[in-house]
Structure formats: structure tokens, C-alpha cells
Amino acid sequence: MTQLNNQTQAQALNPPPRLLMGPGPINADPRVLRAMSAQLIGQYDPAMTGYMNETMARYRKVFKTDNQWTFLIDGTSRAGIEAVLVSAIRPGDAVLVPIFGRFGHLLAEIAQRAGAEVHTIEAPWGEVFTPEQIEEAIKKVQPKMLAIVQGDTSTTMCQPLEHLGDICRRHDVLFYSDATASIVGNEFKTDEWQLDAVSVGLQKCLGGPSGSAPVTLSERYVNWVRKRKKVEAGIRTEGHKDGSEPFIRSNYFDIPMILDYWGEERLNHHTEATTMLYGASECARIVIEEGxxxxxxxxxxxxxxxxxxxxxxxxxxxxxxxxxxxxxxxxxxxxxxxxxxxxxxxxxxxxxxxxxxxxxxxxxxxxxxxxxxxxxxxxxxxxxxxxxxxxxxxxxxxxxxxxxxxxxxxxxxx
Missing domain, CATH: 3.90.1150.10 (Aspartate Aminotransferase, domain 1)
Known part of the structure; x- marks a missing residue:
């Protein structure tokens, strides 16, 4: 038995050949895998900071945005969702989540864990919402944020988003979408549709492995989370009468800290997942090359x-x-x-x-x-x-x- 265990431990990793034709993950593009085999470099090496800037520029084209703050969250697509929600939501904030599949329930759960007062509306699986249904719910709930999935692989449905930005601006609501399953496989226009935050993953239409979550954030969103953190830092210094904790509840997913890491300051927050950055950047390059x-x-x-x-x-x-x-x-x-x-x-x-x-x-x-x-x-x-x-x-x-x-x-x- 000991000899067998030793032999098993010594075997090289050799996954069976598969053609992945499910809802994701899919087979990564060989060019992405080749990019990910490149040697590591230090996270403050000028070459590395250059790669980070290049990756940001590439994803602006993928998202169809001019947002300065377009970068990677290290982790799977769920890490991007959590970073966006945890950083923006204050305990007690009303958040509206229209649910038409499994991943709407995920957004609701993450928002609830962040302390939100979560309100949901639901469409039958296999259907989507009209703009009128969503606006009616916004008028009723008066949320701080609308959080919605664009493409939900559990139902295969793609929720139209093009009219929701106008609705959110009229009612002063932050507009966030998870587009993990839909980006570059279905139309998505961040700026034209007036989205404040978008998060995605690599393992669907972008043709990469899971493990990196590209996000893009509007100035409106960034100003909100930075103002929130600044105000709450002052509140904490003065003390809380109700004993509540106002800070962003995650260090790893603290967007203002991550902005300082990706920005010109390059303030240390975490060690960048270099291999995943190589892969994410190559995914974007391939999409841009194709168009x-x-x-x-x-x-x-x-x-x-x-x-x-x-x-x-x-x-x-x-x-x-x-x-x-x-x-x-x-x-x-x-x-x-x-x-x-x-x-x-x-x-x-x-x-x-x-x-x-x-x-x-x-x-x-x-x-x-x-x-x-x-x-x-x-x-x-x-x-x-x-x-x-x-x-x-x-x-x-x-x-x-x-x-x-x-x-x-x-x-x-x-």
C-alpha cells in the first residue's frame, strides 16, 4: 500500500482529453495557455507594471468603455462580483436584484452577506424582465443599487440591459451587471448603456481558464466607494454609538485599496497573480485581434x-x-x-x-x-x-x- 501511494504521488498531472461543450468552463485557447507558461517577474518590475497598464487598456476595448478603472480582481468571476458589491454596499442599503435564474440568487446572497437590505423580483425560468417591470420595482424599493445578471447560463437567457441605465440615472441608482457568461459572445456596451460597474470571468466566451475577474468601474461608482470609505474612516475615529462596523468588510476585496494598487501610486495591497494576468491579457488581445x-x-x-x-x-x-x-x-x-x-x-x-x-x-x-x-x-x-x-x-x-x-x-x- 505504501509503495502504491508513493507511486501515485510521483505521477505527473495528466488530465484526460476533453471537449468541454457545457455552459463553462470551456477549453482554453492554446494561445492563452502558452501565455500563461511565461516566467514570473517581480510585481514592481517596470515590465510588470507595463503589462498591468496594457491589460487595463485591452479590457477597456472588451468592455467598450473609456473607464479609467478597468482592471483585474485576482480570483474567479465570483471574486469580481463580491468585490463590486462588498465595496459599494453599506449595511442597511437597499439593493434590488431581478432574478431569472440561479446566478441572480447568487447576487442576492452576496449582497445580503454584505449587509444589504435585499429586495428581489423574479421572472419564470426561461423568460426575462421588461424595463417597465424593473422601473416599477425601483420606484417601490428606492434602492441604492440595481444588481443584475446579463446572461444566466442556468436558464440560457440574456437579459436586455440597454434601457436600464437611463432608468437608474433617473432614480439615482448605481447600475451593476455580472456579464461573466455573456461578454464578447453577446452585445455589451458599458458606456452606452450607462453601467456603473461590470464584472466578468475568463472561462466562458473570453476563452481562458477561471481565476481572474476583469472589472470596469465608472467614475460615479469609484467616487461613491471612495467617499464612503473616507466618511466611514472618520466615523470610526469618532466612535460608533450603535457599535456597528462601517468599513468595507473585506480587505482582499476592498476596491479603494485595489484602485491604489492598480493606479499610479502602486501601493502594495496583494501580490498580483502574474500567471493569471498573462492569461487574462492574452484573452483580451485575442478578442481585440478578432474584433x-x-x-x-x-x-x-x-x-x-x-x-x-x-x-x-x-x-x-x-x-x-x-x-x-x-x-x-x-x-x-x-x-x-x-x-x-x-x-x-x-x-x-x-x-x-x-x-x-x-x-x-x-x-x-x-x-x-x-x-x-x-x-x-x-x-x-x-x-x-x-x-x-x-x-x-x-x-x-x-x-x-x-x-x-x-x-x-x-x-x-x-
Whole structure:
């Protein structure tokens, strides 16, 4: 037993080959992985500070913004969400969270942990909100912040945001969106839509690994968190009559401190995750090289081809297709097959992963992604052919052998 354990400990890491066609993470672009293999340098090396500035400039283009404060939070996409919310929310602040899937519930939880008085409205899974519904809730709640997901992979829906900025400005509400699953795969215009804060991750349409959370912050947001910290620092010096703690409740996610780290002062806050910065910067470079709008069009093309393929098999697509994200779709599992068994065979026999589902959709739909490096024709055709074969092997009674042909027809003439 001891000899076996020693042998196991000595084995090199060698993950099995997989084609990740679920809702994320996806296979990282090889160019990103190559960038991440570069040697480390000191965090105050002029070359490193140059890379940081370059990364900020690249993500301004990705977010379509002129925001000076566009940088990385070290951590997965959830770290970006937490940094934005924890830094802005004072205990007792009203925050409105429209929920149309699992990740709306996540925003509500994080806001609640930050001490917010959280108010939610909910849309049926597979639908989104109208601007009128959100404005009505804002008038009722009078929140300090509107926090909303753009693309929720749990339902595959993409919430329209273009009218919400005007609404938030009219009612003096900070406007934040998590766009982790949707950025560069679906239209997103930070400045034109008047967003105050946006956070994303790399592991979806940006084509990288999880572990870095690009964010962009408006001057309005930055002034709010800096003013808040300055005022509360003075309050703490004078003492709290009610014994409450006014400071931003996290050191790691303290946005004003992180601004000083990324700004000209370069004040020490943490040791930058250099390898992740290399990867995040390369993700942005690749998108800029292709063109942000071209990236969105590519995701729309291959996402539509996937839809055509599954519909040719007689499978029903979940949700309101008018608001479906370009890069992921939900597919109802046929009654006569066992969903997990089909997924298991796809993974074990073909090395292709598709996603299961959450909450009220658990066991009812598969989720299939076409995003980032995997938003390409060969990946779509492989996945459709594999799904076709595995359905047939598991007793599916619908059409067979039609999926790849339908996708090819769409690519040729769609």
C-alpha cells in the first residue's frame, strides 16, 4: 500500500482529453495557455507594471468603455462580483436584484452577506424582465443599487440591459451587471448603456481558464466607494454609538485599496497573480485581434448552428428563443432516455462534456455551450454527431442521423 501511494504521488498531472461543450468552463485557447507558461517577474518590475497598464487598456476595448478603472480582481468571476458589491454596499442599503435564474440568487446572497437590505423580483425560468417591470420595482424599493445578471447560463437567457441605465440615472441608482457568461459572445456596451460597474470571468466566451475577474468601474461608482470609505474612516475615529462596523468588510476585496494598487501610486495591497494576468491579457488581445463585434457574430453563428442541429433531431429548445444567449442553449431531455446516462456516455466514449441543470430545471434539460475557443464549426459538428449517436444508443425514438447534416446545411446557406 505504501509503495502504491508513493507511486501515485510521483505521477505527473495528466488530465484526460476533453471537449468541454457545457455552459463553462470551456477549453482554453492554446494561445492563452502558452501565455500563461511565461516566467514570473517581480510585481514592481517596470515590465510588470507595463503589462498591468496594457491589460487595463485591452479590457477597456472588451468592455467598450473609456473607464479609467478597468482592471483585474485576482480570483474567479465570483471574486469580481463580491468585490463590486462588498465595496459599494453599506449595511442597511437597499439593493434590488431581478432574478431569472440561479446566478441572480447568487447576487442576492452576496449582497445580503454584505449587509444589504435585499429586495428581489423574479421572472419564470426561461423568460426575462421588461424595463417597465424593473422601473416599477425601483420606484417601490428606492434602492441604492440595481444588481443584475446579463446572461444566466442556468436558464440560457440574456437579459436586455440597454434601457436600464437611463432608468437608474433617473432614480439615482448605481447600475451593476455580472456579464461573466455573456461578454464578447453577446452585445455589451458599458458606456452606452450607462453601467456603473461590470464584472466578468475568463472561462466562458473570453476563452481562458477561471481565476481572474476583469472589472470596469465608472467614475460615479469609484467616487461613491471612495467617499464612503473616507466618511466611514472618520466615523470610526469618532466612535460608533450603535457599535456597528462601517468599513468595507473585506480587505482582499476592498476596491479603494485595489484602485491604489492598480493606479499610479502602486501601493502594495496583494501580490498580483502574474500567471493569471498573462492569461487574462492574452484573452483580451485575442478578442481585440478578432474584433469584439466579430467575436459576437462568431458566437451567434455557431450557437445558431447548434440550435439547428438539435432541432433536426426533434429535440425541443428551452426558453424564449428571442432572448436566448448566443453561446449556450438548453435542450429538453426526451422522456424515453435517462439524461445522466446520455451525458455519461458522451463523456466516457467520446470525451465530450455537456452540462446538466439546476433548480426547477434539474433533470429536465441539458445545457450545451458554444463559447470561446469552442465556438467553431468542428466542435459543433463533433458534439452534434456524438449526441445523435448516444441518443440512438439509449433508446431515443425521434429522428436519427440528422443533426450534423442540418448544421452543415445551416453553415452553407443559413
Amino acid at each position: 469584439v463585434d466579430a467575436s459576437i457574430a462568431r458566437h451567434a453563428l455557431h450557437g445558431s448552428a447548434m440550435v439547428q442541429g438539435v432541432q433536426a433531431l426533434g429535440l425541443k429548445v428551452f426558453g424564449n428563443l428571442e432572448y436566448k444567449m448566443n453561446n449556450v442553449l438548453g435542450v429538453y431531455i426526451p422522456d424515453e432516455v435517462e439524461g445522466d446516462k446520455v451525458r455519461g456516455q458522451m463523456l466516457e466514449d467520446f470525451g465530450i462534456e455537456i452540462g446538466t441543470s439546476f433548480g426547477p430545471l434539474h433533470g429536465k434539460i441539458w445545457r450545451i455551450g458554444t463559447m470561446g475557443y469552442n465556438a467553431r464549426k468542428s466542435a459543433v459538428l463533433q458534439t452534434l454527431s456524438c449526441l445523435d449517436a448516444c441518443l440512438a444508443a439509449n433508446g431515443y425514438k425521434g429522428p436519427k442521423g440528422e443533426a450534423a447534416a442540418a448544421a452543415l446545411e445551416f453553415y452553407a446557406h443559413g
